[in-house]
Amino acid sequence: MNQNPDQEILQLIRQNHTRDMGYRQLIQRYQQRIYQVIRRMVLIHEDADDLTQNTFIKAFKNIDKFQENSTLFTWLYRIATNETLTFLEKKKNRFFFSIDDHQQRLESYLDQPGMPTTEEIEYKLEKALLKLPAKQRLVFHLKYQEELTYEQMSQITETSVGALKASYHLAVKKIEEFLKNE
Incomplete structure (x- = not known):
């Protein structure tokens, strides 16, 4: 009988010669999904890339604390969302630009190529999402875009x-x- 992929990965990590x-x-298994979660929250590729790296670094440092009460993805997702929310809060609180300036800067990234949404309604939805507080944006993303159940979301966000x-x-x-007024 084959183990699930999480068990195989954990078994490799727990042995010095296969760590x-x-x-x-x-x-390889989770980087793209974690990056997409973060990118939807921060929009800027460089920030999403950095936060994805930070997520995996934190996971590597704390892998011994993983209690297997959830899947590895759920655990990584939780780390990623916490890293992202902390990042967004720090960015918001920087004194050298106002929240409105930060909001306009993020909205300007929607006009650049490479964004996952290009149709007008999706564009407007992305703009509307930027108006939400970070926690509400995260919850909306998890439910609407990732199609997670509230129970899964509860595990991720605690x-x-x-x-x-x-x-x-x-x-x-x-x-x-927002969409009515747009």
């Missing part, structure tokens, strides 16, 4: 299902209001 191979497999439902509902209302 590097295990880390390479972990990165937030109650009820609070996630409320955040999602508020995010949808704000997006609808």
